[in-house]
Amino acid sequence: MRPQEVLGRAARLASSGLLLQVLFRLITFVLNAFILRFLSKEIVGIVNVRLTLLYSTTIFLAREAFRRACLTGGAQRDWSQTFNLLWLTVPLGVFWSLFLGWVWLQLLEVPDPSVVPHYGTGVVVFALSAVVELLGEPFWVLAQAHMFVKLKVIAESLSVILKSVLTALLVLWLPHWGLYIFSLAQLFYTTILVLCYVIYFTKLLGSPESPKQQTLPVSRMTDLLPNVVRNKAFVNWKEAKLTWSFFKQSFLKQILTEGERYVMTFLNVLNFGDQGIYDIVNNLGSLVARLIFQPIEESFYIFFAKVLERGKDATLQKQEDVAVAAVVLESLLKLALLAGLTITVFGFAYSQLALDIYGGAMLSSGSGPILLRSYCLYVLLLAINGVTECFTFAAMSKEEVDRYNFTMLGLSSSFLMLSYLLTRWCGSVGFILANCFNMAIRITQSLSFIHRYYQKSPHRPLAGLYLSPVLLGTFAVSGGITGVSEVFLCCDQGWPARLAHIAVGTFCLGATLGTVFLTETKLIHFLRTQLGVSRLADKMT
Numbered sequence: 001m002r003p004q005e006v007l008g009r010a011a012r013l014a015s016s017g018l019l020l021q022v023l024f025r026l027i028t029f030v031l032n033a034f035i036l037r038f039l040s041k042e043i044v045g046i047v048n049v050r051l052t053l054l055y056s057t058t059i060f061l062a063r064e065a066f067r068r069a070c071l072t073g074g075a076q077r078d079w080s081q082t083f084n085l086l087w088l089t090v091p092l093g094v095f096w097s098l099f100l101g102w103v104w105l106q107l108l109e110v111p112d113p114s115v116v117p118h119y120g121t122g123v124v125v126f127a128l129s130a131v132v133e134l135l136g137e138p139f140w141v142l143a144q145a146h147m148f149v150k151l152k153v154i155a156e157s158l159s160v161i162l163k164s165v166l167t168a169l170l171v172l173w174l175p176h177w178g179l180y181i182f183s184l185a186q187l188f189y190t191t192i193l194v195l196c197y198v199i200y201f202t203k204l205l206g207s208p209e210s211p212k213q214q215t216l217p218v219s220r221m222t223d224l225l226p227n228v229v230r231n232k233a234f235v236n237w238k239e240a241k242l243t244w245s246f247f248k249q250s251f252l253k254q255i256l257t258e259g260e261r262y263v264m265t266f267l268n269v270l271n272f273g274d275q276g277i278y279d280i281v282n283n284l285g286s287l288v289a290r291l292i293f294q295p296i297e298e299s300f301y302i303f304f305a306k307v308l309e310r311g312k313d314a315t316l317q318k319q320e321d322v323a324v325a326a327v328v329l330e331s332l333l334k335l336a337l338l339a340g341l342t343i344t345v346f347g348f349a350y351s352q353l354a355l356d357i358y359g360g361a362m363l364s365s366g367s368g369p370i371l372l373r374s375y376c377l378y379v380l381l382l383a384i385n386g387v388t389e390c391f392t393f394a395a396m397s398k399e400e401v402d403r404y405n406f407t408m409l410g411l412s413s414s415f416l417m418l419s420y421l422l423t424r425w426c427g428s429v430g431f432i433l434a435n436c437f438n439m440a441i442r443i444t445q446s447l448s449f450i451h452r453y454y455q456k457s458p459h460r461p462l463a464g465l466y467l468s469p470v471l472l473g474t475f476a477v478s479g480g481i482t483g484v485s486e487v488f489l490c491c492d493q494g495w496p497a498r499l500a501h502i503a504v505g506t507f508c509l510g511a512t513l514g515t516v517f518l519t520e521t522k523l524i525h526f527l528r529t530q531l532g533v534s535r536l537a538d539k540m541t
Helices: 003-036 041-070 079-087 090-106 118-135 137-144 153-174 179-205 211-215 237-257 259-267 272-285 287-307 319-359 368-395 398-427 428-452 461-465 469-489 493-518 521-528 533-539
Strands: none
Touching: 003 090, 003 153, 003 287, 003 319, 041 079, 041 090, 041 118, 041 137, 041 179, 041 237, 041 259, 041 272, 079 090, 079 237, 090 118, 118 179, 137 153, 137 179, 137 287, 153 179, 237 259, 237 398, 259 272, 259 398, 259 428, 272 319, 272 368, 287 319, 287 368, 319 368, 319 398, 319 461, 319 469, 319 493, 319 521, 398 428, 428 461, 461 469, 469 493, 493 521
């Protein structure tokens, strides 16, 4: 497949993921805002921090390395060996769920049953839900490798919405169930998620005339099951070795990604109520990151992995491929920088209003607003890191990945120590400051790799991190105007003042976007040609 075709499919995957996720996330946002009004801070802390950490750690350790390794291979691979490797995630998930479940039940502080009932059941069911989700891993990798545009987004969004609906109904009708509600909803979510993939491929493989079916390396559902063939290795050992390299890295990345939750869970620096407030603000702050940056990162990681040859110098590859990758990387860096700056500048003035609308006084008073303002700065770093790392991990050789692991090890240790010290010093804001430090170091590592990668070529994709002085000035003026507006109009002077504050922000945002259109013509051209609505409508079928 030509680079431009791969780019087009990756762009459609990202843009369709963005549009559909915005719709589904808005529905979930409303449902979660409703649910919050019936819960205590302690319940939120246990579910969203303690139990969700158990689930995410099991999932991450069991499958992240397999996903990255199996998405790296070319089209000529033996898919039966890839599927065999992917099925190993299930026994690995069983091991991690048993081990971590024991840790959560025996070594960690158990909450007061009168405040948070049924904690033991919650641990067991959340661990079980992780294993259930791993049953769909071969289907997920097959869909991602062939860039099925809507399947992943619809499956995940539908599962989240149904989970939220079930949670809302149970909280309303059976509030005394406690953690039973969230345990049942979590198991329901993973079951629906796996069923979406199974049903989709069952129908697709049952339609031989379908163009999509003809491009797949399998012809029936049993081809996706583990298969032992005589005189042939059970797995592709090159993929297996790459998986081990990514596994060592994934363990460290999980510590960096969920570091604040590990510190909260194992070091007890915050009580369960404060953990609940932090997590709500954290989820609200990361909403845009999940909606915009994650689909882009996942889709264009596949693009870079397919277009570039892993571990090979840029001067020794097809120059057309290298040039296309450079143009795409530059445009993605510019897009991430602009999106992150917009969130940072406008987020400072609208954090308190957003929290008040979302969760009432429980969130908008106390530490909530300063937490969200700090998170807006973190989102800027998160956006840039997502783009730089998706390129770096797609282009690195196995040896470079191993060397990067040692850097991540040192970074993980310093991050955990810094999180603990900053939290002791300035409360829950310390977690976000430590995350900013961690993300800045990771960005520096990735930028260094990208600079070396293109050093001997005429391409300079890091130019995407430069903005015109006019645009920077527009951001500064908008930040100043909305900051003054917040002082005089928000948030205890009634809805007319709030609406006036929103109007000021809308005007400033419009002026900022207008400046972007006038100054960043190269980025606008990229978006129009690759992510345009008209082209998307033509090719999403």
